[in-house]
Amino acid sequence: MVTQKDVADLAGVSFITVSRVVNGEANVKEETKKKVLAAIDKLGYAPNFAGQVLNSGKCNTIAILTPIPFIKSSRMFYLMQVLAGIEEMCRKNSIDMILGTVPEVMENTSYDYLRPFKQKKVDGIIYIGLKKIPKEMLEELKKRDRPCVVIGDRPRSSFLSWVDTDNFNAAYNTVQKILEFGHRTVAFIGLEEGIYNENISEREKGFIKSLQDSGVAYSPEDYILRTDYDASYLQDRIADAVKKWKKKPTAVFCSMDVLVPEVVAGFVKAGFSVPEDVSIVGFDGFINDTNYNIKVATNIQPLKEMGKTAAEILFNHINGNVSKKQTAVFQVEFEVNDSLRHV
Amino acid sequence: MVTQKDVADLAGVSFITVSRVVNGEANVKEETKKKVLAAIDKLGYAPNFAGQVLNSGKCNTIAILTPIPFIKSSRMFYLMQVLAGIEEMCRKNSIDMILGTVPEVMENTSYDYLRPFKQKKVDGIIYIGLKKIPKEMLEELKKRDRPCVVIGDRPRSSFLSWVDTDNFNAAYNTVQKILEFGHRTVAFIGLEEGIYNENISEREKGFIKSLQDSGVAYSPEDYILRTDYDASYLQDRIADAVKKWKKKPTAVFCSMDVLVPEVVAGFVKAGFSVPEDVSIVGFDGFINDTNYNIKVATNIQPLKEMGKTAAEILFNHINGNVSKKQTAVFQVEFEVNDSLRHV
DNA sequence: CTGAAAGCGCTTACAG
């Protein structure tokens, strides 16, 4: 490979001068500079990454770590949009992104998702907070004292910065909107208690508070249905609920867009027309990017912006501009669509 | 940061011995080894990446380069599945993946998508062949003599290995299948001539040959409609065609699944029922992963397998096991679904 | 304005 020495030989200077030219230092005679640049051009020299890293201690690489395989389509949109934001900032700063996934079940292979971090192959980490950050990762971060920013969760650790949406208020406002459309009986599709997801529980809290504040009667045990990420048994739950309900809901607030198709299927199976008999409101903003047969009223998170901000915060940490924990809360945009009807 | 020297001091040996233990060399006394391992464990030592790279010249990182932004949902499934396969191989070999995109329009920023490659920050590249490989990239590859494997295209350059599906035969067999279902007038939705995509043109050739071999009359100018990736004006094209057709097609073969919703919408608008009046067959295998309202007969590419094989080939090149161009052709699986009816 | 020296963390021969 072509090194500074090769360039130096061709240009008839020392390799130190080459280094100066490469790094744009001022104290180089114009003529020398020209010779060096010509040699660089001729040989196609580019400074070797490893040499620079060893000196600076910075590798200009960050890791994007997700706790869910890329391929899970229900989460792909989320990941991709966040990634697009991160990438934009990385481009501007000539930073590269290493992509990693935390294994879902602990594999007994030699695979170590923290290896790049331990090896100092990355300057910092952006963790996609679709699941709680693993303990062993937390320990590594603490031990090696390198920065990490979490997107979509709000970890309490003092050394973790985060970026998140205002889920409580988004849900609160969504319910207000639903009420404006005349609905008085609203169901909520949430997550099983056992599943950790601060976002969804905030949305649930916002849902409840909003109904309370508006003096709308509700009984959580009846109108909050729970499921898992795959909505496995959700249709059955809906069938059961429909039998029990004395007052049938005229609107359903789904805590995640990915649940919408199953929710609609469940209600249709139970004899409802959607959205004629029951309005559907989602959360996330992905459903309308798929080929779903109805445009769904939903809450659109500024995921790309969140990715950008997360990257900015991380870069600040890496460059030592900011050492203490940073947080950013983003507002969500409600989008009325065909699935929300007046009652 | 903790270095070999720190470990050596604690264990009371030289840093060379530490290196030996870390690299699992045989000639270390068992007792010494224990002391060193204890020190490594206590200090949480992990070998610094940059030091190793400078020695070995290998950075155990590959770049995945795509000519389309991640976020383009029409291509997300493709990218993600390929990526999943690559990732699996990377895990096994402790290789990291840097993700990059070729800018769609030449930006006048300082962004250089080949920088990691020039800096020798990656040992090789996997290029997602959704567009033709850019000339400047080809030149860099040649100049720096480091390996590249293309997925989904078949570049002729002698230094580019590739992995692709057998598009011609897949299309050929698909048409045979359609004919088995009794159809005798079949339309094809292809790409505009100006758009480079060897795959799609192979599919078109397979379509034509299959009809010819079966002695089914066809007139390409009538039954091959063309569009761009976004299917922008496809509905208009269909409307025009419907007016001209003397014999209306009873089946439509879409060269890409992403076109299916627009094709169906176009035919429905023209008064057809789908699939009652016209069967629809796609290609790729993504459409059924979305919430589309009909299960579409389609051709499923083994994208994950292709990703794995591409990675394997690349690793072979990197490790010097194989120096000459390698290619692999994958067969496609036809999946009959609701959208293909007997006539 | 330019170059010789030292060092970043590691590995690879070479001695002993």
Add this chain to the structure above:
DNA sequence: CTGAAAGCGCTTACAG
């Protein structure tokens, strides 16, 4: 079985 020396490609003081 273990260590001193040299070197991977670069940058950062230090001399001149």
